[in-house]
Amino acid sequence: MRQDIVIRGTTRTGLVLLLPDEGEFSAVLERLADRLANSGRFFAGGRVQVHVGNRRLSPEDREALEQTLQRSGMVLLSVKEGGDPLAEVQPPEAGAPPVPPPPSGNTLVVTKTVRSGQEIRHDGDVIILGDVNPGAVVVATGHIVVMGALRGVAHAGCTGNRTAIVAATKLRPTQLRIAEVIGRAPDGDAPQSYPEVARIRGDLIVVEASAEKRQVSALEAVGAKEDR
Numbered sequence: 095m096r097q098d099i100v101i102r103g104t105t106r107t108g109l110v111l112l113l114p115d116e117g118e119f120s121a122v123l124e125r126l127a128d129r130l131a132n133s134g135r136f137f138a139g140g141r142v143q144v145h146v147g148n149r150r151l152s153p154e155d156r157e158a159l160e161q162t163l164q165r166s167g168m169v170l171l172s173v174k175e176g177g178d179p180l181a182e183v184q185p186p187e188a189g190a191p192p193v194p195p196p197p198s199g200n201t202l203v204v205t206k207t208v209r210s211g212q213e214i215r216h217d218g219d220v221i222i223l224g225d226v227n228p229g230a231v232v233v234a235t236g237h238i239v240v241m242g243a244l245r246g247v248a249h250a251g252c253t254g255n256r257t258a259i260v261a262a263t264k265l266r267p268t269q270l271r272i273a274e275v276i277g278r279a280p281d282g283d284a285p286q287s288y289p290e291v292a293r294i295r296g297d298l299i300v301v302e303a304s305a306e307k308r309q310v311s312a313l314e315a316v317g318a319k320e321d322r
Contacts, residue, residue: 099129100200101137101217109140109168115147119155123162130166133217133253136235138167145174200236208232208246228268237261247271256294265290265301275299 099122100112114122130137142163151159151173160170200218208214208222210229219236230246232238237259238250244262249271251258256273270277270292277292277299292301 099126101129102202108171109137109142111142111144113144113146113149115149119149119151120158123158127162127165130162130168133166133235136215136217136233136253139169140167141169141171143172143174144170148175150175202234207242210246226262226267234258258293260292261289263289265292270299272299 098112098114102110102112111126113126144159156173159173163170202214202216202218202220204214204220204222204224207224208226208230210227213231213233214220214222215233217235220232220234220238222232222238222240222242224240225242226232226240226244226246226248228245231249232240232246233249233252235251235253235255235258238248238261240248240260240262242262243264243266244260245264245266245268247269248260248267250260251273252271254273256275258272260267260270260272272292272294275294275297288303290301290303292299294300
């Protein structure tokens with residue numbers, strides 16, 4: 095029995111949408127529409143496998159679901175009724191290694207290095223147990239934590255969450271964004287040998303060293319506000 099709407103996966107490897115299996119389906123679709131509207135075009139282009147639990151959908155219900163997804167630029171691949179969704183989901187797109195589903199809540203855990211040309215998008219926090227190579231992109235509505243070297247592009251709090259952070263064992267991004275604020279690592283700075291955390295202060299992104307160091311270095315601003 096599920097009561098929450100959960101979206102997992104990435105627009106590259108495919109999305110999995112878990113819908114509550116209690117209450118009127120029309121009310122569930124209203125909640126889904128609100129959730130997607132609040133995410134802007136974050137999931138546009140995503141191909142979706144929908145799991146509705148123990149619910150049985152009529153043809154009219156399925157059509158209404160498909161229309162709700164289409165309004166946010168999403169494509170309905172399949173609807174699964176009953177069973178364990180996380181045990182049965184197969185990514186619809188071949189190529190890049192699939193990102194495993196998060197263990198719980200709305201955190202996506204990636205257990206491999208994100209390579210050049212790969213892109214991860216997630217509605218929630220992202221934890222990467224590996225590196226983010228140059229040419230790779232990680233976008234999240236929440237925090238981004240890299241247990242390795244971050245050398246690609248990272249955008250935390252992408253829907254406007256200015257309290258989001260980006261943390262990495264080695265923080266050397268080609269571009270760093272938090273909400274609408276954009277920054278990058280200063281040229282010529284020697285890489286640090288300790289973990290760092292980037293967050294917004296005022297209209298700038300600053301990088302704070304680990305708690306023991308208590309050192310702060312500002313990122314060069316390449317635009318305090320992103321054009322809307």
